[in-house]
Amino acid sequence: MAQDVNPTRMELIKTKERIMLAQKGHKLLKQKRDALILEFFKIMKKAKDLRGELAKKMAAGYHSLAMAETYHNIQELSKVSLDLRKDIDVDIEVRNVMGVKIPNITVPEIKSIHFMDIPTYSIAGTSAKIDDAVENFTEIFDMVIKLAETETAMKRLILEIEKTKRRVNALEFVVIPQLNEQQKMISFRLEEMERDSFVSLKTIKRKLEKEKAWS
Amino acid sequence: MKAKILVLGDAPLVTGFRLAGLEYSVQATDQTFQNELEKAIANPEYGIIITNEKMLNSIEWRLKKKLDSIAYPVIVPMPDQSGESMEGDEIRQLIKRALGFDLSG
Numbered sequence: 001m002a003q004d005v006n007p008t009r010m011e012l013i014k015t016k017e018r019i020m021l022a023q024k025g026h027k028l029l030k031q032k033r034d035a036l037i038l039e040f041f042k043i044m045k046k047a048k049d050l051r052g053e054l055a056k057k058m059a060a061g062y063h064s065l066a067m068a069e070t071y072h073n074i075q076e077l078s079k080v081s082l083d084l085r086k087d088i089d090v091d092i093e094v095r096n097v098m099g100v101k102i103p104n105i106t107v108p109e110i111k112s113i114h115f116m117d118i119p120t121y122s123i124a125g126t127s128a129k130i131d132d133a134v135e136n137f138t139e140i141f142d143m144v145i146k147l148a149e150t151e152t153a154m155k156r157l158i159l160e161i162e163k164t165k166r167r168v169n170a171l172e173f174v175v176i177p178q179l180n181e182q183q184k185m186i187s188f189r190l191e192e193m194e195r196d197s198f199v200s201l202k203t204i205k206r207k208l209e210k211e212k213a214w215s
Numbered sequence: 216m217k218a219k220i221l222v223l224g225d226a227p228l229v230t231g232f233r234l235a236g237l238e239y240s241v242q243a244t245d246q247t248f249q250n251e252l253e254k255a256i257a258n259p260e261y262g263i264i265i266t267n268e269k270m271l272n273s274i275e276w277r278l279k280k281k282l283d284s285i286a287y288p289v290i291v292p293m294p295d296q297s298g299e300s301m302e303g304d305e306i307r308q309l310i311k312r313a314l315g316f317d318l319s320g
Contacts, residue, residue, distance in 0.1 A: 037314070051306070055294050062296045065231050074230070081233035088236060089217045092262040094286045101286035105263070130234075137235035148263050148291045154306060156286070162313040 005182055007189030015183045022179060026171040032098050033164040039097050040157045047150035054143050061136040068129040080130055090145065100160045102153040107145050218262020218288070221255055223248075225267055227296055232265060249274045261288050268292035 005011055068077060093104040222232040222240040229240045239261070243251045248270045255264050271279075271292045282290055 058294050061231055062227055065227055065234070069230075077230055078233065081230070081236075088220060088238070090220060090262055092216050092218045092287060092289070103286050103289045105289065133231065134234045137231045141232065141235040141237070144265060144291055144293070145263070148289045151291070151306070152286070152289050155283070155309065158306070158309045158313050159283070162309075165313065 005186060007186050007193070009190065012183065012186045012190065015179060015186060019176065019179045019183060022171055022176050026168060026176065029164055029168045029171065033161060033168055035098050036100070036157055036161045036164060040154065040161060043150050043153050043157065047147075047154060050143060050147045050150065054140070054147060057136065057140050057143060061133070061140050064129065064132040064136045068127075068133040071127055071129045076126075077130070080126060080134075097157070098160070100156050102156060103149060105145060105149040216262070219260050220263045220265065221261040222265045223251055223255055223267075224265070224270060224293070225295065228265070228267055228293060237265075243270070245270060245273065249278065253278065256282075256285075256288060264288050264290045266290060266292055267295050269295050 005015075088107070091106040093106075095102045095104045219239055220237055222229050222237055223243055225244075226242055229242045233240055241251050241255070248267075252264070252266070252271075252274065255261055271290070
């Protein structure tokens with residue numbers, strides 16, 4: 001790359017400009033990376049080990065569901081679930097962190113419509129197995145809402161951090177050194193050319209003087 | 216923005232979350248999953264889609280890539296009955312690759 005540039009003054013100015021731009025971009029990207037990492041750690045603290053907990057809860061949930069299915073049948077279960085239907089709406093805002101879109105989920109009070117407060121299916125004809133399954137999955141659902149926000153945010157952020165980091169490194173270790181090299185080469189060539197012409201001018205002058213002396 | 220929650224997955228997942236009181240659910244098989252997922256994403260009423268992790272991993276890479284880049288709807292993969300979950304590992308690996316060290320040691 002650095003070899004095939006024209007050693008002209010114009011090119012030198014251009015290269016200097018490009019170096020300035022690259023350094024500016026590098027600084028900005030570095031700031032972006034730091035901001036992203038900061039945000040990431042903030043979310044990380046909130047997320048803790050939700051995934052592992054969820055896997056455990058899910059296992060318990062599936063188990064209780066299987067039990068409920070064996071004591072009652074699928075039709076009965078779906079009938080019960082029809083009675084349990086709640087209008088759960090979530091509020092989703094999309095937040096923008098340094099160009100990364102992160103969902104912000106708020107749930108307007110699920111707890112108040114928890115099934116324990118208002119048992120909406122008949123006690124006769126259902127057993128504790130169903131209660132277990134319902135309770136388990138309600139808990140799981142609460143976790144899912146929390147998880148939905150933090151996990152997607154973490155994934156997005158980490159991908160963006162990686163991308164930004166790669167760019168920062170590319171600028172720092174490839175682009176800027178290359179441009180510096182180019183600048184050095186051009187100025188070196190220019191100096192060389194200057195010396196060259198200086199010497200030839202001297203020679204011409206000497207020759208002219210010699211000729212004058214002869215005539 | 217007000218949004219609804221959709222459960223899209225196999226029978227146990229759907230039944231379970233219906234017991235938790237979720238109103239909207241679509242039961243899918245491995246064959247119909249991708250189609251249903253595309254339909255669900257296209258519908259702006261759904262803000263959170265709870266799906267099956269294994270099914271989510273089997274979809275076409277192009278759709279998967281699209282899912283990775285959109286912020287709305289939020290898609291939550293859940294482990295299935297076998298209880299295996301790769302999702303946590305995936306994130307841990309991403310962190311390791313991007314930050315250079317393992318946080319959750």
